[in-house]
Amino acid sequence: MKESGKALAHPLLMVLVLAAHAAMLLVILPMGNFAEWVKLACAVLTMDFIGSIVLQLVQRQACTVDTVLLLVLGMSTIYQSCFGGLEFAWKHYLFGLIAFLACQVSYLVVRNPYRAERLKPLWYTLFGILLLSILLLTGSRGIWIDLGFITIQPSEFVKPIFVLICASSMQTQLKKSSVLGIHFVPDNLGLILCTVLIAAVQWWCRDLGSLPTFAAVALVGLYLRFFYLREKFSMRLVVFLGICGIAACIAAWKLAPAYVQERLHSDIWSDMTGSGYQQVKGLVAIAEGGWFGKGAGAGSLHSVAASNTDLIFASICEEWGLFSAVMAVILVLFMPAAGLTVPPRSYYHAGLTVGVAAVFIVQMTLNIFGSCNLIPFTGVTVPFLSQGGSSMLSCGILAGFLKAAQAPQFTIPVKKGGKPNGGAA
Amino acid sequence: MAEQRKRPAQAKSSAKASTPPKTSRKPKAESAPPLWITAPRSMQRAYHVISLLIALFAIALVYLAYTLITESRYYVAKAGKTTYGYVYDRKGDVLFDGTQPLDSYPAGQFADIGSLIGDTSGQMTNTLVSTHLDDLANYSFLYGNNGNPAEIRTTLSHAANRKVFDALGQKRGSVIAYNWKTGELLVCVSKPCVDIAEGYANLAQMPSGSLLCKPFYPIVPGSTQKVSTVLAAYEAIGVGTVNATEYACSGSWLNAKGQKINCHEKSGHGRQTLAEAFENSCNPYFAQLVQSDALPLSRIVETFTRMGYSVNGEAAAAYDLDGIRIAPASLTLKDADDFDTQWSCLGQGDTLISPYQLMLWQGAIANGSGKAVLPYLVSETVDSQGNVTEANGVQYTQQMFTAEAAQAVQKVMYDNAEAHYYVSLSDFTCGVKSGTAQVTDNGKAYENSLLVGFCLDAQTPIAFCIVIEERVSGELSTAQLAKVLLNTLAEM
Numbered sequence: 001m002k003e004s005g006k007a008l009a010h011p012l013l014m015v016l017v018l019a020a021h022a023a024m025l026l027v028i029l030p031m032g033n034f035a036e037w038v039k040l041a042c043a044v045l046t047m048d049f050i051g052s053i054v055l056q057l058v059q060r061q062a063c064t065v066d067t068v069l070l071l072v073l074g075m076s077t078i079y080q081s082c083f084g085g086l087e088f089a090w091k092h093y094l095f096g097l098i099a100f101l102a103c104q105v106s107y108l109v110v111r112n113p114y115r116a117e118r119l120k121p122l123w124y125t126l127f128g129i130l131l132l133s134i135l136l137l138t139g140s141r142g143i144w145i146d147l148g149f150i151t152i153q154p155s156e157f158v159k160p161i162f163v164l165i166c167a168s169s170m171q172t173q174l175k176k177s178s179v180l181g182i183h184f185v186p187d188n189l190g191l192i193l194c195t196v197l198i199a200a201v202q203w204w205c206r207d208l209g210s211l212p213t214f215a216a217v218a219l220v221g222l223y224l225r226f227f228y229l230r231e232k233f234s235m236r237l238v239v240f241l242g243i244c245g246i247a248a249c250i251a252a253w254k255l256a257p258a259y260v261q262e263r264l265h266s267d268i269w270s271d272m273t274g275s276g277y278q279q280v281k282g283l284v285a286i287a288e289g290g291w292f293g294k295g296a297g298a299g300s301l302h303s304v305a306a307s308n309t310d311l312i313f314a315s316i317c318e319e320w321g322l323f324s325a326v327m328a329v330i331l332v333l334f335m336p337a338a339g340l341t342v343p344p345r346s347y348y349h350a351g352l353t354v355g356v357a358a359v360f361i362v363q364m365t366l367n368i369f370g371s372c373n374l375i376p377f378t379g380v381t382v383p384f385l386s387q388g389g390s391s392m393l394s395c396g397i398l399a400g401f402l403k404a405a406q407a408p409q410f411t412i413p414v415k416k417g418g419k420p421n422g423g424a425a
Numbered sequence: 426m427a428e429q430r431k432r433p434a435q436a437k438s439s440a441k442a443s444t445p446p447k448t449s450r451k452p453k454a455e456s457a458p459p460l461w462i463t464a465p466r467s468m469q470r471a472y473h474v475i476s477l478l479i480a481l482f483a484i485a486l487v488y489l490a491y492t493l494i495t496e497s498r499y500y501v502a503k504a505g506k507t508t509y510g511y512v513y514d515r516k517g518d519v520l521f522d523g524t525q526p527l528d529s530y531p532a533g534q535f536a537d538i539g540s541l542i543g544d545t546s547g548q549m550t551n552t553l554v555s556t557h558l559d560d561l562a563n564y565s566f567l568y569g570n571n572g573n574p575a576e577i578r579t580t581l582s583h584a585a586n587r588k589v590f591d592a593l594g595q596k597r598g599s600v601i602a603y604n605w606k607t608g609e610l611l612v613c614v615s616k617p618c619v620d621i622a623e624g625y626a627n628l629a630q631m632p633s634g635s636l637l638c639k640p641f642y643p644i645v646p647g648s649t650q651k652v653s654t655v656l657a658a659y660e661a662i663g664v665g666t667v668n669a670t671e672y673a674c675s676g677s678w679l680n681a682k683g684q685k686i687n688c689h690e691k692s693g694h695g696r697q698t699l700a701e702a703f704e705n706s707c708n709p710y711f712a713q714l715v716q717s718d719a720l721p722l723s724r725i726v727e728t729f730t731r732m733g734y735s736v737n738g739e740a741a742a743a744y745d746l747d748g749i750r751i752a753p754a755s756l757t758l759k760d761a762d763d764f765d766t767q768w769s770c771l772g773q774g775d776t777l778i779s780p781y782q783l784m785l786w787q788g789a790i791a792n793g794s795g796k797a798v799l800p801y802l803v804s805e806t807v808d809s810q811g812n813v814t815e816a817n818g819v820q821y822t823q824q825m826f827t828a829e830a831a832q833a834v835q836k837v838m839y840d841n842a843e844a845h846y847y848v849s850l851s852d853f854t855c856g857v858k859s860g861t862a863q864v865t866d867n868g869k870a871y872e873n874s875l876l877v878g879f880c881l882d883a884q885t886p887i888a889f890c891i892v893i894e895e896r897v898s899g900e901l902s903t904a905q906l907a908k909v910l911l912n913t914l915a916e917m
Contacts, residue, residue, distance in 0.1 A: 220474050269503055284504045287497035290566050322566075326490060333482065339475050343468055350471035361478045365485065372489055 013067040014052045021048060021074040028078065028296040031086045039088040040081050044074045047093070051100060064338040065403045069103060069396075072331050072384045079316055079328075080387055084302030095389045099396025106160070106400025112409040113169055113348035120172075120187070123164045127194060130158045131201050138205060155210055156390035158198060159359055160397040162214060165194050166221030167351030173225060188225055191218065208256070209378030212366060216358040219245075224351055268373055278304055282314030282371045286322065293321035308387045310379050313368045329364060332383055335402055336360050342406050349405035356398045359383075494566045498808075501570075502558035505545070509561040510574035512542055512553065514583040515609075515804070521554055523561060524574050527622045536620040537590035538583065540638040541613050544621045548628075549636050553577065553802060556748030560806040560814065572809025580609035580804050585913040590614045592909040593893070596901060597632070598873075601640035601780050602889035602910055605788035605879060608798040608819055610746070611887070611914060615639040640784075641751045643777035644892065647860030648706045649877045650772025652786065652834060653732060654725070655703065658714055659830035661724035668833075670714070671696045678709035684764035686712040686771075689861075704841045706859065712767040722761040725770070729756070732825045733782060744781065747803045747817070754778035772860055780890040783877045787888035789822065790838065790856070791879035795831040797822045797888075838878065849904035853911050854881040859903060871895045876903035885915045 025041045051070040055063060073096040080089035110116040133154045137145045145152045172187045195218040202211050222241070268276025285301040288294060299318035301307045307315050316325040336357035344350040363380050370377040381388050383395040501507040509523025520535065520542045521527075527535070527544065535542065543552020545561075554561060557577055565572050589600050593616050602612040616639075617632040619625070658667045676693040678686045686708050688694065694705050702710035714720060726736050734754045735741035741753035756769040756776040768774040781800070788797035801817040808814050838856030846857055857878030864873055874896040879888045889910060891903045 220478075223474065224470055272504070280500075280504060283493075283496075283500045284506055286493055287500040287564070287566070288506060288569065290497075290569050322490060322493060326486065329486065333479060336475060337479055340472065340479075343472055345468075347468070350468055354471050354474045357475045357478050361482045365482060369485065369489060372493065374489060374492070 010052075010055065010063040010067070013063055014048065014070075017067055017071045017074070018045065018048050020071060021045065021078070024075065024078045028082055028086060031082070031297045033086040036081070036086045036088050039090075040078065040086070043088065043090075043093050044077055047074060047077075047097060047100070054100075054104060064342070065335050065399055065406060066103070068331060068334045068338075069100060069384070069399050072328070073097075073100060075328060075331070076385045079312075079320070079385070080308055082296040082319060083299060083308055083315055085297045089387070091389070092387050092392075095392040096384070098389075099384070099392045099399070102393055102396035103400040103403060106397040107403040107407075108400075110164070110352065110401055111404040111407065112411060113346045114410070116164070116167075116404075117169045117172060117348055120165070123161055124190065124194075127158065127161045127165060130154050130161060131197060134158075134201055134205055150389065153388075153390040155202065155205075155207055156388075156394040159210075159213065159217075159394050160401070162194065162198060162217055163352060163355035163359065163398065163401060165191055166217055166355045167348050168221075168225055169346070169348045173347075185225070188222070191221060191225070209366060209380045211252075213359055213362045213380065216362040217355045220354045220358050221351060224347075224354060278306065278311060279371060279373045279377055282311045283373060285311075285314045285318035286372070289318040289321050291321050291323050293317070293319050293324065295319065306379070309381055310367065310377070310386075311371050312382050312386045314371055316385070328385060329368065329382070332360065332364065332385065335399060338402060339405060344405040345408055346410070349408055352401040353405040356401050359398055360395075497566045498562045498564050499559040501564050502562040507562040507564045507570050508574075509545055509554075509558070510563050510576050510809070512561070512577045512579060514579055514581045514586075515611075516582070516584075518583040520579065520581065520583060521561075521621070523554075523563075528624065530622045532623060533620055535622050536618055537586045537614060538581065539619040539621045540615050540636060541581075542621070546621075546625065548625055549619075551641065551749055552638065553579070553747065553749065557803070557806070560808070563809045565809050568809070573811065575809050576807040578804045578807070579802050580611065581613065581802065582611050582914070582917050585612050585910070585917055586614055588913045589906065589910050590616060590618075592901070592906055594901060596896065597634070597894040599639035599780055599892045600889065600906065600910060601784050602887050602914065603784060603788065603800040604886055605791045605798060605888040606886040608801050608817075609804070610800045610802045611917075612889075612910060613638065613640055613802075638749075639892070640780040640890070641746070641749060643752050643754060643779045644873065645862035645864055646772040646776060646778045646783060647862035647873070647875050648772050649783055649858050649860035649875050649890075650770065650776055650778070651703065651706065651711055651860075652790075652838070652858050652877065653729060653734075654711055654715065654770045655699065655834055655837065656732070656826045656830050657725040657728035658699075658720055659833050660728050660827055661720050664829055664833040666719070667699055667714075669698070670717075670719075671698055672702070672710045672713040673697075674702075674705075674707050674709040676709075678712060680712060680716055680764060680767060681762035682764065686764070686767060700837055700840055703837050703858070704844050708771050711771055715767050715770045716761050720761075722758055722766070725761075726758055728826060729758070731823070732786065734778075744785075746781070747801055749802070751779050751781045754782050773863060780892055783875075783890040784888050785822070786825070787877050787879045787890070789825055790831050790835050791881060791886070791888050793828060793832045793835055795826045795828045796824045835879075839881075842878065846904050846907075849902075849908050850911070852908075853885065853915075855879065855907075855911075856881070857904075857907070874903050876907055878907065880911055882915075885911055887911060887914055 021044050025044065029037060048070055055066050077089060077093045077096055080092040081087060133145065145154060168187050173185055175185065176183050177186050195214065198214050199211060202208060202214065266275050268279045272280045281301060281304045285299060296319050299315065301311060301315050301318050304311065313325055316328060336353065339353040339357065344353050360383050364382050366378045366380045367382045369375045381391040384392065511519055511523065512521035514520055520538055521544060522530070523545060540549065541552060543549045543554040545554060545558065549555060560577055561575050563572050563574050564570050589612055593614065597616050599616070600612055600614040603610045615637065617635045619631060619635045673696045674688050674694040676688050676691045680686060688708050690705065694707050697705065697707060697710055729736050733741055734756060737757055737759065743753050744751040754777060758766050758769060760766050765774055769776045785797050785800065789795055799820045799822055803815060803817055805813050806815045835856055838858055842850055842855040842857045846855065855878055857876055860875040862873040862875060864871055874893045876891045880886065889907065891906050893901065893903055893906065
């Protein structure tokens with residue numbers, strides 16, 4: 001494969017990743033518990049080496065997303081291993097490895113936009129199965145499926161599928177149908193239907209924290225679809241969609257369940273031991289951490305529930321400092337930002353990139369700004385930094401989409417009859 | 426082609442004739458235009474959306490970091506995760522010390538200012554310390570809790586406060602005074618008062634009101650309310666007309682509804698002008714003034730509302746003294762012919778005013794402008810890095826009453842002081858109005874003695890309000906206390 005002219009050389013990037021991880025490992029060496037440190041160091045550096053080899057074998061062209069992913073996964077493993085004392089976070093590490101592999105697999109699946117688009121019925125089917133699993137297998141309006149040895153959050157896996165549904169090729173957009181004189185693109189109708197369904201299911205299972213993420217993905221997906229072929233924006237459509245959006249927001253605000261209303265209107269400082277407990281602890285931890293943190297393992301936030309998931313930003317701030325936490329967030333942001341330096345080359349991949357960017361940025365916004373009391377607190381995760389198997393795997397798949405947009409393959413699949421089944425992607 | 430650079434009209438034909446691209450991007454030339462221009466339209470939109478999302482997130486992240494850095498002192502202070510610094514009076518005398526246990530100070534050291542300055546125990550929530558925990562925190566985002574002690578420098582005179590507090594003796598009451606030119610709060614005494622150096626071990630045995638700084642809480646004003654009524658009359662009718670208006674007092678007076686208004690002088694005062702009635706504090710005169718057609722009730726309501734009263738339950742803004750909340754005055758004015766309304770204008774019934782607000786109006790009368798310099802308590806705060814983070818200065822209230830009315834009332838009060846307080850306040854150029862408030866508390870009826878006033882001397886531009894609770898004849902008078910107050914402040 002030809003190297004991308006704008007990407008840094010892959011070996012150089014890997015050296016930087018290794019250097020960053022080695023530096024972090026050296027910083028935490030004085031924490032004591034040398035046996036755990038050795039485990040952690042071996043695990044992180046091994047992941048770097050294995051990752052490097054895998055990338056050499058699978059695809060070197062789009063190394064930006066992969067190397068950033070390796071860097072973030074190693075950092076997050078070190079973070080997670082240090083909270084409250086050094087102990088190798090093997091679960092997080094394991095899910096990180098799986099996420100990395102999932103990234104490569106999803107890349108291989110969607111790197112060819114023609115083939116990925118042809119698989120759309122499969123995405124719709126998976127979407128339906130996941131929604132049904134939420135309705136039928138999560139118990140009483142819950143979000144978790146308990147398999148005994150592990151719990152799975154199916155709504156996390158809906159995210160990459162939903163991004164795949166949102167992405168569309170030009171050829172698909174040119175296929176129009178007509179019912180009762182009304183012309184429409186069937187795929188657009190499918191997306192709108194899926195959006196309504198996922199919103200309804202999320203509302204039903206009271207997982208309202210993920211709704212903004214799905215809404216953002218649907219919004220950017222529809223934006224790219226509705227306007228992509230037009231010379232000018234249709235103001236009527238913009239006004240109509242705007243009114244619909246505002247009406248939906250007002251309805252959601254008014255009809256939100258009591259616990260959501262409480263979060264929307266609560267003052268955490270007047271209820272520091274009740275509903276504001278987690279956020280107060282988080283904010284105090286950030287303040288105590290200052291610019292450079294109390295030191296790895298020296299924090300106290302680990303004793304608070306969800307400190308390594310919902311409060312991950314505060315936890316990193318407390319032990320490593322605000323500077324480090326912001327840098328970690330910016331690193332995660334580098335992944336969707338790669339689409340700015342090496343823009344997607346197909347309409348389909350553009351849709352994927354925008355969808356993934358929406359998922360990553362909205363989730364980070366909800367988590368970080370929610371835990372810091374600037375917006376209502378929700379239980380969503382920061383991609384790759386928060387602990388959580390379903391979330392990690394889902395984000396790994398999404399990272400694969402970004403990689404596919406960086407290094408696409410445009411071979412048109414040939415049907416058995418020998419006629420190419422492709423067109424504008 | 427995967428790369429769409431053609432216009433929509435050409436898109437269909439392009440789609441039909443698509444072939445796999447060998448390479449989809451132009452090699453970058455030195456003069457190559459930006460991506461958002463060279464990329465096809467659909468790609469441009471993706472580019473713009475990603476840019477917008479990242480830009481918005483980056484801006485929000487910067488805002489978050491700024492908020493966290495600037496608010497972090499509040500977080501640690503509110504959660505009690507820091508140590509605290511000092512509160513000083515205007516001469517550097519310690520009023521609160523957060524660096525060591527307060528019981529290391531002599532007993533009674535803070536007895537005169539305990540309920541005003543407060544402490545970090547959480548027992549009192551409307552005090553200087555409790556509302557400035559973040560300013561007192563020895564914390565900074567850069568150095569954590571390892572900074573120097575923070576400081577709050579106040580305008581109070583601890584020495585003057587102590588003298589007035591001691592002068593009250595065993596009596597309960599409150600005294601508040603400020604410089605009506607600069608706004609500096611100089612004295613704020615509340616008795617009984619908790620001694621924060623002794624703590625709260627004997628909280629149950631403390632006298633009622635020990636944890637409240639009384640000058641900030643509304644009380645029945647008695648005849649000091651007549652100052653407000655005169656101001657409203659001057660505004661509505663005019664100074665000359667009101668001064669020339671005479672009403673008769675025969676010891677009592679029946680209003681339009683046949684309800685009796687009694688005068689404290691049972692034999693009556695006869696026919697009087699306003700100045701005479703003011704000096705006599707004659708209830709029938711003022712009741713007749715309120716009932717007169719020349720003074721519409723709506724004009725009284727208008728003036729009182731501007732002065733900050735909550736009239737007939739309407740909302741009025743609370744005052745804020747550097748974070749300390751002061752409830753607004755309130756009264757009911759429904760019918761000018763009715764006893765209750767007339768009684769309210771005489772300072773009884775459901776009329777309630779805080780000594781702070783009574784003092785504030787005196788400030789506006791003393792400067793003759795009708796708008797007062799707002800009192801302030803904190804002159805500056807110094808954070809743990811030595812940075813001065815706040816500095817108060819002269820700020821005015823809105824126009825509460827006309828300058829003409831203010832100057833006219835100033836003269837009436839001055840004449841009153843000259844006529845009745847010559848002995849007590851002979852050393853000062855003062856204006857005063859006394860009042861006696863009939864109070865019932867838990868079934869026990871008693872009278873509070875009040876005195877509001879101002880001093881016009883250049884060395885002591887002071888406005889004040891003095892309250893002595895359950896005062897009986899022969900005991901310490903408000904005028905004597907005013908003399909102590911002004912003498913002390915003159916020596917300051």
